[in-house]
Amino acid sequence: xxxxxxxxxxxxxxxxxxxxxxxxxxxxxxxxxxxxxxxxxxxxxxxxxxxxxxxxxxxxxxxxxxxxxxxxxxxxxxxxxxxxxxxxxxxxxxxxxxxxxxxxxxxxxxxxxxxxxxxxxxxxxxxxxxxxxxxxxxxxxxxxxxxxxxxxxxxxxxxxxxxxxxxxxxxxxxxxxxxxxxxxxxxxxxxxxxxxxxxxxxxxxxxxxxxxxxxxxxxxxxxxxxxxxxxxxxxxxxxxxxxxxxxxxxxxxxxxxxxxxxxxxxxxxxxxxxxxxxxxxxxxxxxxxxxxxxxxxxxxxxxxxxxxxxxxxxxxx
Numbered sequence: 001x002x003x004x005x006x007x008x009x010x011x012x013x014x015x016x017x018x019x020x021x022x023x024x025x026x027x028x029x030x031x032x033x034x035x036x037x038x039x040x041x042x043x044x045x046x047x048x049x050x051x052x053x054x055x056x057x058x059x060x061x062x063x064x065x066x067x068x069x070x071x072x073x074x075x076x077x078x079x080x081x082x083x084x085x086x087x088x089x090x091x092x093x094x095x096x097x098x099x100x101x102x103x104x105x106x107x108x109x110x111x112x113x114x115x116x117x118x119x120x121x122x123x124x125x126x127x128x129x130x131x132x133x134x135x136x137x138x139x140x141x142x143x144x145x146x147x148x149x150x151x152x153x154x155x156x157x158x159x160x161x162x163x164x165x166x167x168x169x170x171x172x173x174x175x176x177x178x179x180x181x182x183x184x185x186x187x188x189x190x191x192x193x194x195x196x197x198x199x200x201x202x203x204x205x206x207x208x209x210x211x212x213x214x215x216x217x218x219x220x221x222x223x224x225x226x227x228x229x230x231x232x233x234x235x236x237x238x239x240x241x242x243x244x245x246x247x248x249x250x251x252x253x254x255x256x257x258x259x260x261x262x263x264x265x266x267x268x269x270x271x272x273x274x275x276x277x278x279x280x281x282x283x284x285x286x287x288x289x290x291x292x293x294x295x296x297x298x299x300x301x302x303x304x305x306x307x308x309x310x311x312x313x314x315x316x317x
Contacts, residue, residue, distance in 0.1 A: 009217035010268040013039070015205040016064055017266065023060040023198040024053050026185030030178050031057065032266055033283060034150070039211070039218050039265065040258035042173025043129050043149040045114075045164075045287065052178040054152040058110040059199055061150070065211055066204035068146065071103040072110040075117040081124035085134050099136065104128050107144060107208065111151040115161045122168055125149070129171040145212060166246055166290060173255040174280075175287035214265070221261040222271035226316035230274060231256050234281060237309045238289060243300060246290035256284045274315045282306045 013035070020031050034057065037044045046054040062070035073084060086102035103109060104125070114122065128134050132143040151172070153164070169175075181189070192198050206214075231253050239247040259280050260272045267276070282303050289302040 007268070009214055009265055012206055012210055012214055013266050016211075019064040019202060019205045020057070020060045023202055024057050024178075025189050025192065026181030027053065027057075027178050030176055032263070033174065033176055033259075033280070035061065036259050036262035036266055036280075037174045038148045039214050040173060040255070040262040041215060042255055042259060043151070043171060045169070045172040045175040046150065046152045046178065047155050047175060048152075048177045048179065049156065050154060052180065054150075054178065055110065055112060056199065057178070058108070058150040058152075060202060062108045062110075063199060063202050064204055065107075065206055065208055067208035068107040068211070070108045070110070071106040072112060073103050074112050075114050075121070077116060077118060079117045079121045081121050084121065084124045085128070085136055088137050097137070099139070099141070101141070104134060104147075105141070105143060107146040107148065109147070109149045111149055113153060114151040115153040115164055117162065119162055119165065122162065122164060126167060126171060145215075146208060166288075169287050170249065170251055172287065173259060174283045176283055218258070218262040218265050221264045221269070223257060223261060224271070224316075227272055227274065227277065228257070230313070230316050231260075231277060234277070234309060234313050235285060237313055238285065238305070241305075243292055243295035243305065244289055245292045246288075248285050248288045252285050252288050256281060259284060278310050278315075281310055 017028075017032055017035055020035065021028050024031055034044050034046075038061070046057070048054055058072075059070070062068055073079070082102065084102050084104050086100050086105070088097040088099050090096075091098045111125070128143060128147070129149055132145075132147055134141045134143065153161075180186075235248045235250075235253045235256065238244055241247070256277060260276045263276050263280055264270075264272045269276075286302040286306045289305065291300060291302060291305075
């Protein structure tokens with residue numbers, strides 16, 4: 001029975017992946033990672049150059065899920081926290097304030113160019129992303145169980161932007177980049193959009209309820225005690241290193257465990273292997289690290305440090 005349930009879950013995940021890949025061409029690995037992050041209950045930051053398909057990826061995921069509510073916020077310097085969370089408006093008829101929920105009350109939220117908003121507005125997402133709730137005027141409003149944030153930012157444009165603070169970066173389970181596709185895939189993209197955009201013909205392949213079942217199935221993927229110790233050792237290795245100013249917290253360990261379980265589900269495995277953890281580690285850990293200035297000036301990157309730690313940390317057998 002457990003095996004049959006796993007097969008059904010893997011098949012549902014494969015349908016979702018195939019639908020998104022029919023729109024986002026040439027990026028199967030990134031698509032799977034982002035979908036795994038969603039099924040793990042996390043949030044993802046897509047940092048890449050303009051025109052690489054970040055917004056299209058978010059739209060394709062939303063359109064592939066029947067019944068899922070999708071909202072987009074274009075972050076700008078004049079955006080206010082109330083533009084994201086909502087606002088209470090006085091109703092003269094009832095003589096009371098009525099809460100009008102903002103776009104954060106949705107299933108899938110695209111926070112486009114998130115680093116263009118002021119730190120005050122960026123911080124409005126901290127509670128929502130970390131605790132799946134929003135507090136306004138002293139009242140707590142719980143967010144839906146399928147609350148998934150896909151945020152984008154441009155890594156090469158700094159004018160009129162505000163770097164995301166470390167607390168905000170830590171709320172993202174993963175940071176991914178799409179990169180440029182091959183010449184053959186780019187030619188296929190041109191051919192596919194000669195008459196219309198593939199998004200226009202994309203149909204939903206899973207319901208919102210099926211996605212919630214996938215999220216529950218990912219939690220049932222076996223994660224051994226030895227692998228828990230391995231994750232703790234891998235994340236803990238970032239602490240105390242002279243080139244790292246701010247290391248990864250236990251939130252990184254939790255995120256690595258959960259996205260590894262979701263990735264195992266995509267691969268049709270009933271248990272997580274060390275190879276899956278190693279494959280996901282850089283995307284989960286690197287963006288949380290703050291390097292010492294000397295390390296940055298010498299050309300070191302957080303991702304390279306994580307890759308080195310993977311090589312140095314003993315793997316359970």
